[in-house]
Amino acid sequence: MTGNSDPKKEILAGIDRPLRIGTRESPLAMVQAEMAASAILSAHGWRPDQVELVPMVATGDKIQDRALADVGGKALWTKELDRALRDGDIDCAVHSMKDVETERPDIFTITAIMKRADIHDRLIGADSIDDLPQEAIVGTASPRRKAQLLRRRNDLDIRLIRGNVQTRLKKIEDGEFAATLLAAAGLDRLDMTDIGAEISTDIMLPAPSQGAIGIETLADSNHLRRVVREISCPNTSRAVTAERLFLQELTADCHSPVAASATIEGLRIHLRAEILLPDGSECVSDAFDFDMGDVAGPKRLARKLLGQASAELKAIFGR
Numbered sequence: 001m002t003g004n005s006d007p008k009k010e011i012l013a014g015i016d017r018p019l020r021i022g023t024r025e026s027p028l029a030m031v032q033a034e035m036a037a038s039a040i041l042s043a044h045g046w047r048p049d050q051v052e053l054v055p056m057v058a059t060g061d062k063i064q065d066r067a068l069a070d071v072g073g074k075a076l077w078t079k080e081l082d083r084a085l086r087d088g089d090i091d092c093a094v095h096s097m098k099d100v101e102t103e104r105p106d107i108f109t110i111t112a113i114m115k116r117a118d119i120h121d122r123l124i125g126a127d128s129i130d131d132l133p134q135e136a137i138v139g140t141a142s143p144r145r146k147a148q149l150l151r152r153r154n155d156l157d158i159r160l161i162r163g164n165v166q167t168r169l170k171k172i173e174d175g176e177f178a179a180t181l182l183a184a185a186g187l188d189r190l191d192m193t194d195i196g197a198e199i200s201t202d203i204m205l206p207a208p209s210q211g212a213i214g215i216e217t218l219a220d221s222n223h224l225r226r227v228v229r230e231i232s233c234p235n236t237s238r239a240v241t242a243e244r245l246f247l248q249e250l251t252a253d254c255h256s257p258v259a260a261s262a263t264i265e266g267l268r269i270h271l272r273a274e275i276l277l278p279d280g281s282e283c284v285s286d287a288f289d290f291d292m293g294d295v296a297g298p299k300r301l302a303r304k305l306l307g308q309a310s311a312e313l314k315a316i317f318g319r
């Protein structure tokens, strides 16, 4: 870096080609990448042609016949973007933070987390979980949603549903499933704001990081980090970091029956969380308040929940 001290100038000077933004190519991922792109453009006052989306297919998108929780190997949503980022084919990668493992290769860093959207889940196919017919077939690929549904309605017939948001909605229309659950954030971003009924977080606490979009860069690229971090929302970052530390302490991921939701209250973080048996027969939940910088807070909550769990529930988390 030269001694020239106008940071904006340095940033612009470094970009002798458009900023290449990597994304999965599902319709939702593309919308999210466009949101990141336009936020970067307006943060730096760039012209539209100074960013470029680079779409790619993730392993998780290719495998449609099984629950991803059953697929061996990790990084099902991130592997392809990781390779492109590592090889310099893209400058940054846009992810749904919910799908990003807590253990990431050291060469990457999550440089920005954008302002969070609605964290709720929405039920499609009925007005509420209690309104579902006896033994209704409900589609979900999420062990968390499955466990939370069964906890409230153990008569329900929960079956695997896969595919992107549009595919899943079609399966409800066609009557293959009576109902399904989708993140409000995804539906809203796809302009489906009037689809589905909001489920209270008391019934269905969301997945850690739900509703948050993150942008990853190489850890050693100061230049790109400065470009990208402009679009980070500090409070969303703090909340998502707390939820991810909780998840990490459990050695769990988005295929685990785990829910967590942090909110910022002044200089404190309020973190609610729960762990469940997959059949919903056990749910251990609690909430902690801790200071913003206290990275041990989320870990204490994780250990407290494990401490109250049965041997069977502990075993889900390898304890």
Ligand SMILES: NCc1[nH]cc(CCC(=O)O)c1CC(=O)O
Pocket: 096, 097, 098, 099, 181, 182, 183, 184, 185, 186, 209, 210, 211, 212, 213, 254
């Ligand atoms: N695992 C798929 C996934 N990852 C992120 C979202 C929604 C968007 C978000 O939470 O930001 C979804 C779809 C869903 O759960 O309905």
